[in-house]
Amino acid sequence: MFRPSNSQDNNDIKNFVAFTNCFSDMISRISIADSSIIYVSPSCKRLLGFTSQELLNHSLFDFVHPNDRLKVEQAFAVKTHDTDKVVYRMKRQEGDYIWVETTFCHYEYLESQDHEQYFCLTRDVTDLKLTEEQLKENQKKYRDLVEHSHDTIGVVTFDGCWIFINGSGKKLFGITRIGEMIGRSMFEFVKKQDHEKLETAINETIKQQSIQELRDITISRSDHEMRQTEIKMIPTSYKGRETIQVVLRDISDRKKTEEMLQQTEKLSVVGELAAGIAHEIRNPLTAVKGFAQLLKQHNYADVMLQELDRIEEIVNDLLILAKPQVTSTEVTDLIKIMNKTVTLMNPQAIMHNVTIQTQFSSEEIKVECEADQLKQVFINVIKNAIEAMENGGNINIYIDDYHHYVMLRFIDTGTGITPDRLKKLGEPFYSTKEKGTGLGLMTSKKIIENHHGQFNIDSKVNKGTTVTMTLPKSLATN
Structure with missing residues (x-):
């Protein structure tokens, strides 16, 4: 009172x-x-x-x-x-x-x-009341988001035991009630081969206090059906306790779709190869068959041999594409290989009013290689350059000797290649030439890669094309 x-x-x-x-x-x-x-x-x-x-x-x-x-x-x-x-x-x-x-x-x-x-x-x-109401509204939105999410969202302790999981978890784990998961470890549902990855992710989430992501984790459902998942782990707190929020996305259907697409792609490539091979081999075979019928009356053996050589060339290209690496090498003078190739290609160049000029930084450059394969690459590149200059022009060949590797550049003054066509060069049976198969360039690139080298093409329309190759002097050097 x-x-x-x-x-x-x-x-x-x-x-x-x-x-x-x-x-x-x-x-x-x-x-x-x-x-x-x-x-x-x-x-x-x-x-x-x-x-x-x-x-x-x-x-x-x-x-x-x-x-x-x-x-x-x-x-x-x-x-x-x-x-x-x-x-x-x-x-x-x-x-x-x-x-x-x-x-x-x-x-x-x-x-x-x-x-x-x-x-x-x-x-x-x-202000306090409005903040509380906004917080409640946000909590409701979050609860609705979690409960209606197609992804499985849950909370686990630092040792991986479930203390909360949303309704989507029933579908992923093949359970009847959410209560069946509470208190059980994540490791019970993850294949043993992925346990180490899962444990590392949990530890990193705790230690770094940062989001960790896992891909291609196999989940074993309660009915023993396997599901492929992506898992995201987020450090959080739940009811005043430091925990980890886990988001699991079922990617099983996506994986199946990707596998089907890959299979379709393989079948498509096989179809393209079959069509190309059939087309390229059928033409010389038709000639051989026709001239064989006339062989009794006239001497057409030379024509038949040329067509058979054409078949052999196509088959050899395919074999080189299939061969994983260089098998028989020796230390050879790269300058000699190039000079022989230029001598071989000069008659064809003269016929097309093309001049081939060479400039080498050294008189002799020794490299470990398969000489015949490199010669084939040089022939393919020079031949392409000649055919790209219908009205004549110049091909300049540069070889520069660096300490551990050699750089080769073939520069022509042809019509060049548009950017959209340049992207497709090297694909099977894509060619800028009317009767080309695309195998020549594809084969050349494969040979250089098998020699641990690099093969690049740069081109500008109406200015010309530059083919650049780099080769290590020793195959033991990357």
Whole structure:
């Protein structure tokens, strides 16, 4: 029970007045009998926009939101000398409402006619309330997202035991109830061959506090059916406990689709190869067959041999493509191989009004190689360059000797190749020539790669094409 003292120090009164003027929270006394406002501190102006005089003798419920009135009435109905709290909305002078929290206690003020009163301390909690509501809304959205996700989303402890899993987990693991998973280890459902990867990912998630991803993890369902999955692990907290959120995506169907596409691709390549081989071999065979019938009357053996050589050339190209690596090598002078090739190709170049010029950084450059295969590459490249210059032109061949490798450049002044066609060069049976098979360039690239080298083509329309090759001097050098 509060009794004002006649001997109360004037300084205390001044301090109290200063406190109520500066304090942002509103102090008030409310009559229990009729809920009228008996006293309110000046801070009501900042909180509600009303002056103290404008609020005095008004009922508190004149300013309480209608939907919150019952809650406030019920809170004030309990007469206790202990403090209590109630959160509700109060109307401001401008007409809007703010959320407030009022801490109040019952006491008897003997000097007043309304001696039973509530002593109240009211503060603005609008921002806090809106934040709480936004948090609840976000939590609901997250719960809905997790529950309706096609991916399996769950939470595991640091030792991999499930403590939460969403409804999609039933489909992935082949279970009837979510409860069947709670408390069980992830390792029970992962194939043994993937245990080490899973354990490493869990440890890294804990240690680095970062997201870890696993691909192609095999899950064994409760019915022993196998599923391929991708797993993402995210450090999180669950009910105040440090845990790991696990997201599992079933990629079994995607894997099957990829395998089917790969198989279709293989069949497509086989079809292209079969068509190309049949076309290329059928032409010389037709000639051989025709001239064989006339062999009795005329000497067509030379023509037949040329066509048989053509068949042999195509078969050899295919064999080189299939051969995984160089089998028989010797240290050979690359300059000699190139000079022999140029001598061989010069007659064809002269017929097409093409000049072949060479420039070598050394008179002799020794490399470990299969000489005949490299000669075939040089022939293919020079032949392509000659055929690209219908009106004549120049082919410049440069060989530069570097310490461990050799660089070769074949530069022609032909019509060049457009960027879209340049991308397709090297594919089986794609050629820029009308009767080409594409095997020559494909074979050349394969030979250089088998020699641990690199093969690149750069071209500009109406300016020409540059073929660049690099070869290690020793096959033991990458």
